[in-house]
Amino acid sequence: MRRALLRTALASLALLTAAASAEASGRRIVHPADRAENRTVPLTGALPACDDPAVLGEITSWFNTRESRFWGPLQAVAYDRIRPIGFRPLGDDLIPRRFCTGRIALNDGTLHRIDYSVRENLGLFGWTWNVNWCVSGLDRHRAYAPDCKMARP
Structure with a gap:
C-alpha cells in the first residue's frame, strides 16, 4: 500500500515538474498522441534553415x-x-514553423529588419513549405503591425 502511494506521489511530482518546466519555457504540454507527427497526414517538422538559399530566394x-x-x-x-x-x-x-530574423539590404542603400517564418505544408496544395515575411518599415498595410511584431513568435 505504501509503495503504491509512493509511486503515485512520485508520478504526480514528475507531472508537476514537467508542467512547471513547460510553463517556464512558454510551451504547452502536449500528449505524445496529439503531436503533429502522429496525425493522419503527419507533419514532420523537417523545414529548411533560416539562411537556406531557397528560403531567401522565395522572399526575394x-x-x-x-x-x-x-x-x-x-x-x-x-x-x-x-x-x-x-x-x-x-x-x-x-x-511546424521556424521563425527567423535578419537584415535585408535594398537597392536604395537602406537596411531593414526582416522577420519571417518557414511553415510546413502551407505551400502550393499543401505539398511543400512556404514563407511568411515582413520587412520593418515597409509593412504598408500594417498586416503585421506594430513594426512586424505579428511575424515573430
Missing part, C-alpha cells in the same frame, strides 16, 4: 514582385545577420 522573389507591381523601384539585394528565433514555439501539436 515575392518582395521584388510586390514592390515592382504596387509600390515602386525597391528591390532586395542581399541579406545578413540571419538567425533563428524560434522553432515550433506555438506547440508540438500545431503546424
